Amino acid sequence: MPAPSADRIAQRILIAAADLFADDGFEVPLAQVALRARVTPAILRRHFRTTKALVDAVIASLFADRWKPEWDALIADRSMPLEQRLARFYTEYRGHTDRRSSRLWTRAGLLGVHASTGFGSRLAERVLAPVVRELRHTAGLPAPDARQVSPPEIELAQMLHGCIGFPNTRSHIFGATVSADLSGVIAMMVRVYMPGALAEIRSLNRRCGSSD
DSSP, X not given: OOOOOHHHHHHHHHHHHHHHHHHHXXXXXXXXXXXXXXXXXXXXXXXXXXXXXXXXXHHHHHHTTOOOTHHHHHHHOTTSOHHHHHHHHHHHHHHTOOHHHHHHHHHXXXXXXXXXXXXXXXXXXXXXXXXXHHHHHHHTOXXXXXXXXXXXXXXXXXXXXXXXXXXXXXXXXXXXXXOSOHHHHHHHHHHHHHHHHHHHHHHHHHHHHHHO
């Protein structure tokens, strides 16, 4: 039987490290990771010389490939109502988040990784600003190229984004029970959000327009 390739060994180490880091934090000794990955400490250090190198690789894999290109088109697809688009997008966006990734995501945030990697600006560009754009369109307001998106509008979009992430936090971080399926919870959140968001974005733009 051929020996596993270097890439396969590295992947095995990353999976073992991610499992342990999710449960016990990033301070887990490399020897413990090697034991979980079924490799010797020497082989592990051949791939990841330090704990920091291993932590960086786990976090990089966590941030990689989170975005599907088709979501850009989905958010902008005005052939369907915005409420339907947002419910579908967030069901897909949140649906592939499991216990391990949720816990790693939270630990990475506590380390300041979200800020240092520019995640916030990417989130605003990919999700929050497009949501504002579509809220404006639905509310009959000027597009962002006619009136720049304001910080309060970004916060308005962030309200929905954070709210929809909370069921995963409750389930995977707090160990609490979420009493309905994810798609149903997300549809309900979007349904409740939309009337208030449309009223608020009209109000924000009235105030902005009066100060132009």
